[in-house]
Each structure stands twice: as C-alpha cells, then as structure tokens.
Amino acid sequence: MPKETFLRLRDDKQERILRSAIHEFVENGFDRAKIGDIAKNANVATGSIYQYFQDKRELFVYCAEWGLKVLFKKFNEHMNIADKDIFEYLEDYLAIVKAMDKDREVILFMQLIEKEPSLRDDSMKAMYNVGGEHGKKLIENGKRRGTVRTDIDDDLLMEYYTAVAERFGMRINRHWDFITEMTEEQSQNIQKEFTQMLDILKNGMGC
Template identity: 30%
Template sequence: MFIKYILIDRIKGVRYMPKETFFNLVNEKKERVIEAAIDEFALRPYHQARITAIADNASIAKGSFYQYFEDKKDLFKYIIELSVNKKLKYINLDMIKNKDKYSFFQLLREVYLSGFRFAKRHPKLLAVASKLANNKELYREIFGEYKDKSLEFFLELLEQGIVEGAIDSKIDPVFVAKMLTNISYTLSDFIYEDGEIDLNNIDESMEIIDKMLYFIENGLKKRD
C-alpha cells in the first residue's frame, strides 16, 4: 500500500478533514488521538477497530470523538492522509525538483524505494496499510479517490521521458500512464502475498519492483 501512497506524494490529493474542534485541541491531545487511532487500526482490521478503544487510549470521552470526526471512516482516511504526508520526508526531493537531470527509470525506481524507507521507519502505519489491503471495498474507495492523481504523476514522468529520448515517442502517454497506475496497484498483491515485507533487507524487497521495471523498460520481445 505504501507504494501507492508515494505515487501521489508530490501532488495534492483529496483531503479528509476532521472537524474544526479537533484542530482547536492542544497539540498534545491531538497527538494522543492520532497515536491511539494508529495503534488500533494497526492492531485490528478496519471493521473490527473500536472507537471505544481509541477514545480510551487517547483519554477522551467516546462522545468527544464525534465532536472531532464524523465517524470511524473519517478518522481512518485522515490517518491515511497523514501517512501520505509523512512519506514526503523519505523521497529524494532533489530528484523530484530536478527531474530533468534523471532518467525516467531512475525517478520511477526512487519513488518505489522511498516507500520502503518509509515503511521501515513507520511499521505501525505499514500494519494499517497491510490490513487495508485485505479490505477490498474500502481499499477501492480510498485509492479510487487518489487514482487520478497517480495517473497525473505517471503522465508527467512519461512526457518527460519522451522529451529526453528515453521513452518511445510513438506510445500513447495517457494509455501507458493508465497501465502503469494499474500495475502499481497490482504490485501490492505480490508484495503482501506472504503477509509481510522484510524491511531489514530493502534490496531483497526491491526485487519485485526491479522485475516490474525490467518488464516496462524491455517489454516481452526478445532482442539481440
């Protein structure tokens, strides 16, 4: 899942805003609520996560929860947005700001690699994402809202690749961007198929990404 988040890091996605009363809380109390929510969503699948547990662990009344958020889904989506924003710290921003200095495939690999860096530092958020991967309905709802932004990101990279001569100018950039977006969404199924990622060995975890990048760069046709 974190792979998909990082695809939209540099582009503003849909925002999920708690109520104004939440933002009026002192920072220490806001952090308690956020941490309690992360702990609960990391421990239990979304539909089993308990608002009561979140309220208790955050030391707030259950009734106060609904003064801060519309419902559990509102809070969950806000946690996902916070996760996206945190990932900005793990991507090589020089590559994004100066993308004309890097090849299409260097940029694409860095996007995925930064996701692994983030996951290693934030295992609880990784656990939240892992459990979401098993909830297909909510999974599609949340990332369906971000999908257009992923498409825009890929399209920009492809157009740059065409200009620099690394990408065949005969391709249809919009069509290929849609393919890359769908492929990136499918990758999580492979990455999570064993239930976890070896974050202590990022190079090994990146093998799946490198296989995908090899296919994108070289295609299926045998070449001399």
C-alpha cells in the same frame, strides 16, 4: 474535513490519533476496525474521536489525505520529483520505502484504500487534492526524455504503472517482513530481484 477541534490539537496528538487509526484500518479493514480500539491506542477517550470527526468514514477519508501528505513529504526530502522520470522515481520509491520503517503502515494503508470500494471515491477525491497530477507529471517527464513510449496514452500507462508498482511494492514488503538484520546474501537477492522488477516494468515479459 475534520472538525476545527481536531485541527487545533497539538501536532503530535493529531499524529498519534491518525497513526492509531491507520494501524487499526490496516489491521482489520474498515468494517472491523473499532473506534474504541483506535481511541485506546491513541490514549484518548472514545468520545473524543467524535469531537474531532463526524464519523468513522470521515476519519478514514482524512487518514487517506494525511497519509498521502506524509508520504510525499518524506519522499520530497529524499528527492526532487520535478526532474525525474517515472522509472527513476520507482527506483527511489522502493529504496525510500525500505528506509521508512515508521511509515510502512502508512504505505500499507494507501494500498488498502483501493480495496474499500465504498470509500474509494471519497478518499480518492481527498487524495487527488494532494497527489493529483503527480503521477501524470512523472510520465510526461519520461515521455519528454524519451524513456517512456509515446504510442500509448498517459491514462493507460498510469494504470499499468500503478498496478505493477503496487504489486512489486507488496512483494518487497513481504520479503522484508521480520528481517531486521539482513545478511549480505539476502541483500544481494533483493537487489537482484529489484533490478528485475524494473526491467519487467520497462520491457514487459515478452521477447
């Protein structure tokens, strides 16, 4: 969806621009994000952005598509989705998120997308090309293996899963902010909370 010009750029320049945009979007939201600042941080001229993308909107949408690609690529380096069910996936997800400092911002950006209703549809469509059936497959895996309840349809389960996973992801991020060197005790606390999260996701809050 970006112009040819952009795709012909060297990969590292493309990445510099997209990360700069993602940084700005995450920091300020879509409306307050300034093309000028994105350009400046990427060390390109403001006008150049318009050689690459139709407008701000298209840049945003492409960030979504690119960001998702990046995350999946990273994940897949660490694990094979095919034979995992959704709980294992989350466990890995959070562990991997922890390992990906550079991409923290990309993850935050993914969470931002839902919050821009006017852009959501376009971005989601773009993301669907990449992420599409990914989640559903994990749920199917779970159902087949008998770890996910089968009395509720995939769609509703996915909604539940996404909500909980996202919020817990944010919580983890909150706890990790500003922590560079973690004490043994901190590490254990996070590990404990982490186990609890997974347990709630599986078993709910009722008893």
